[in-house]
């Protein structure tokens with residue numbers, strides 16, 4: 547709960563993990579003996595502001611994940627839904643299961659980001675409660691190059707004006723539901739959740755994320 551409003555964490559975990567090139571599900575790969583997904587769920591289990599968790603999974607992972615959740619003593623996972631083709635589809639399907647449960651604030655977080663910390667979750671929730679939508683982000687450390695077409699002229703955007711978007715991203719539920727509905731009806735597909743609100747001209751607050759909150763994407767991320 548934040549300001550008396552119920553908070554549901556939606557965790558998309560139904561990706562194919564193509565860039566990791568693993569045989570099974572990327573989010574079930576062990577990190578120091580504990581599956582990535584379980585590490586992520588533990589953070590939300592221990593976050594006092596988060597009431598419920600809804601998980602999107604590949605159907606073939608559901609039985610094993612239910613066992614892992616029980617074994618880890620996790621109590622906040624209310625519902626598991628089959629994920630969709632793209633990340634946005636998985637979020638939409640989980641959201642459909644989450645909102646009828648009466649959550650007034652939805653926080654979306656990639657299962658593949660197990661190093662998220664509670665302070666970041668709290669900051670994003672507070673900002674979404676105040677402004678409607680919020681995203682955790684960090685400043686790029688490298689110089690950015692923009693190449694409109696391969697081999698074309700380069701541009702160097704001012705990195706002090708750029709952000710690298712992470713999750714968590716949080717919303718007042720009706721704002722995300724409305725943005726999702728409009729994305730579906732216009733065929734828009736975003737690689738993150740706040741972009742659905744941005745394109746409607748909606749207000750999105752950026753809050754400081756963490757450089758530790760990496761998304762485990764390729765094999766070298768596992769080594770790091």
Ligand code: CTP
Nearest residue numbers: 558559560561562563564565631632636657658
């Ligand atoms: N995800 C999902 N449903 C999809 C695609 C992705 O729930 N159809 C989830 C992933 O499981 C992950 C998060 O969205 O927790 C971020 O996606 P990403 O890191 O891109 O993971 P994958 O899509 O699995 O990896 P890849 O893009 O390399 O295939």
Ligand code: MG
Nearest residue numbers: 561562563633
């Ligand atoms: Mg992906």
